[in-house]
Amino acid sequence: MTEPIALLQKLIQINSVNGNELAVAKLLQAELEAADIPTKLIPYTEDRVNLIAELNHGDRVLGFTGHEDVVSPGDESAWTYPPFSGKVVDNVMYGRGTDDMKSGLAAMVLALIALKQSGFTHPIRLIATVGEEYGAMGARLLTEQGYADDLAGLVVGEPTTKILKYAHAGTVNYEIDSEGVSVHSSRPEKGVNAIDGLTTFAALEHHAFDKAPADPDLGPFRHSITVINGGDQVNTIPAHAFLRGNLRPTPSANIELVVKMLEDLVAHVNATTNAKLTLKVLHRFLPVHSDKTGHLVTSANAAIAAVTGKPAELAVAFGGTDASEFIKSTNHFDVIVYGPGDNHFSHQVNEHIDLNSYTTAIKIYQEIAKRSSNKPR
Numbered sequence: 001m002t003e004p005i006a007l008l009q010k011l012i013q014i015n016s017v018n019g020n021e022l023a024v025a026k027l028l029q030a031e032l033e034a035a036d037i038p039t040k041l042i043p044y045t046e047d048r049v050n051l052i053a054e055l056n057h058g059d060r061v062l063g064f065t066g067h068e069d070v071v072s073p074g075d076e077s078a079w080t081y082p083p084f085s086g087k088v089v090d091n092v093m094y095g096r097g098t099d100d101m102k103s104g105l106a107a108m109v110l111a112l113i114a115l116k117q118s119g120f121t122h123p124i125r126l127i128a129t130v131g132e133e134y135g136a137m138g139a140r141l142l143t144e145q146g147y148a149d150d151l152a153g154l155v156v157g158e159p160t161t162k163i164l165k166y167a168h169a170g171t172v173n174y175e176i177d178s179e180g181v182s183v184h185s186s187r188p189e190k191g192v193n194a195i196d197g198l199t200t201f202a203a204l205e206h207h208a209f210d211k212a213p214a215d216p217d218l219g220p221f222r223h224s225i226t227v228i229n230g231g232d233q234v235n236t237i238p239a240h241a242f243l244r245g246n247l248r249p250t251p252s253a254n255i256e257l258v259v260k261m262l263e264d265l266v267a268h269v270n271a272t273t274n275a276k277l278t279l280k281v282l283h284r285f286l287p288v289h290s291d292k293t294g295h296l297v298t299s300a301n302a303a304i305a306a307v308t309g310k311p312a313e314l315a316v317a318f319g320g321t322d323a324s325e326f327i328k329s330t331n332h333f334d335v336i337v338y339g340p341g342d343n344h345f346s347h348q349v350n351e352h353i354d355l356n357s358y359t360t361a362i363k364i365y366q367e368i369a370k371r372s373s374n375k376p377r
Contacts, residue, residue: 002031004110004359005093009086011102012095021068021130021138024102025051028109028128035113042142044130050138052147053126055112060152061123062372064112064365065139065322066105066339067132070097071347078349091355098353100346104157104339107358111365118366122373125151132322135283139322148329153296153372155365156321159341162357164304166297166336167217168317170287170324172247172255174262176201178230179276182239194241195230197275201265202228202243208265212258215250217289218316221258222248248318250287259284285324290334296372300336303367307360312338319343338364 002010014023022043029039032053042050051068073083073096081087083096093103105128112126127147129138142148180194202225212221223245230241247262249255259281266279290297292314305311323335340361341353 004106004362005088005355007031007110008093008098008103008106008358009088011106012086012093012097013084015084016069016097017072018069018131018134020047022047022049024068025049025128028105031109032112032126035116037112037116042145044138044141048130048138050130050142051126051128052142053109053112054123055116055126056121056123058123059150060373061125061150062369063125063127063148063151063154063326064108064157065127065129065154065326066101066108066157067129067138067322068105069131069133070100070102071133074349080350083351088355092352093355094350094352096351099159099341099351100343101158101339101341103341103353103358104159104361107340107361108155108157108365110362111369114362114366115369120369122369124369129322136285136322136325139325143325143328148326148333149331151326151329151331151333153333154323154326154335155300155368156323156335156337157339157361158319158321158337159339159343159346160317160337161342161344162312163315164297164301164312164336164338165315165317166292167289168287168320168323168337169218169222169248169250170255171283171285171320172249172259173244173282174247175242175244175280175282176266177278177280178241179278180237180239180241183237185235185237188237191237192274192276194238197269197273197277198228198230198241198243200273200275201269201277204265204269205245209253209258209261212253212261215252218250218252218287218318221250221253222318223258244282251289255284255286285320286327288321288323288327288335290336294334296334296336299371299374300338300368303371304338304364306367307363
């Protein structure tokens, strides 16, 4: 078995920005196969490949999941150390994916190997996915193929800053296209400015969801416009423009409700102005909510306390995970999110991980596996 720090460093040195997950899957597969843990590569495309590993067989399978892709490092010259170097300084590793979430994925792999070597007999499935950062297509494919149908619980290894998360909001990503009529800017009255429709929409969007109910756990409904684009020449009225936005549905403000509110807003702008807006819903991810007094949450927190000396704070998250796809299975199971690192460093310049957090997570995942398997049948 590769030494933990060396394994994580090898993973960071693989550039898997929105693709090329095959190299990540093959590296982890080699580690698992060397420990006599059966694996399977399941491609989404030629270079985007999911990995499944099965430790033991039986019912009530515990799932460990993490994603193989990372977001772009952005301006690499802004980084103190190259983003794909895995540079270690004072027991901290720097690089894109150190925090989100190759450290969590590596910790789960090493926990499986340690459990195998200890003679652990309960079934565990490692699910390493492609495309979580944009689209969750890997988790969707695996759910369609039945890999969530026998899960008794699922542990998502995203960074949680030592907090145990039992719920998270869903996500709706949308695009609004605006069609206008292009003319010279000296005669704007002869055309239709595609940007105007979007600015009207954006002004009304601030209060369009005021009646969306707050959730007892996840709080108020959150929504944002995050991208806007239109025009390409300063003296020409633009004929096309678009914006993109993000909604964070909850069990109370569910996807159907908030998408209907979004549709109503677009219809209102089209009916009351000369705008011609078209709505496209790009992605829909369900909110995830588990029983915070249930077996998975309580046994996982007991495991955390056994390793660290104290239980974790329970909380909810607002960022989505692959669990939004896995819970589409007809099989019901609880989900927790717990992983090494600090999610405040995710997607940031100089992303990094305290290596003590990483090595501790390897022990915690082993202990979660042992304690969660003790639930009476």
